[in-house]
Amino acid sequence: MFVAVYWWRVHPGKEEQFREAWRRGTAEITRIYGSYGSRLHQNADGRFVGYAEWPDEATWQAAFDRKMVYDDEEARAMFQDAVADGPPNHAPIFTMTVTDDMLQRSISSSM
Template structure:
């Protein structure tokens, strides 16, 4: 398994818009590119709420193919809502990690 972390700072007041667009985008990426899904985490930062997305992929090659394709999906309104809510984003993934041991309870 391969895990990738992303970070976004969101405009205050647009947190729900961001989360809705993130959830839909994640569903579309899972369906089109084969991700295993993602988790979204929130923290309050000095520049506004920050969200960290932790996406799981079956392997690095599957993620790399999706990344190279820019993870484009055919739902412009979702993408527009996502981008509109973002105040700042890291331009590259925050972390790229190979999972060596997994003890998360998924039950």
């Protein structure tokens, strides 16, 4: 398994808009590109951090090279409108191969 970690700062008052756009975009990326989905976290400084799981690095790289484009234009526009800052070129801050996985999966009511 392979993971990519991303971060974003969101314009004040647009947090819910961002979260909805992130959920919709993540669902599309999972459907189109074969990711295993993602988790969204919020840091104490207000920054959002997304942790996305992929079957392998090659699958992630192919999706990244295609800019993970999907057809939900409204969700993409909502996302872009909400984001105030992020890494250059939308690049992840970490990409890592999983060596040992002790994470317990739970069903989340937030999705």
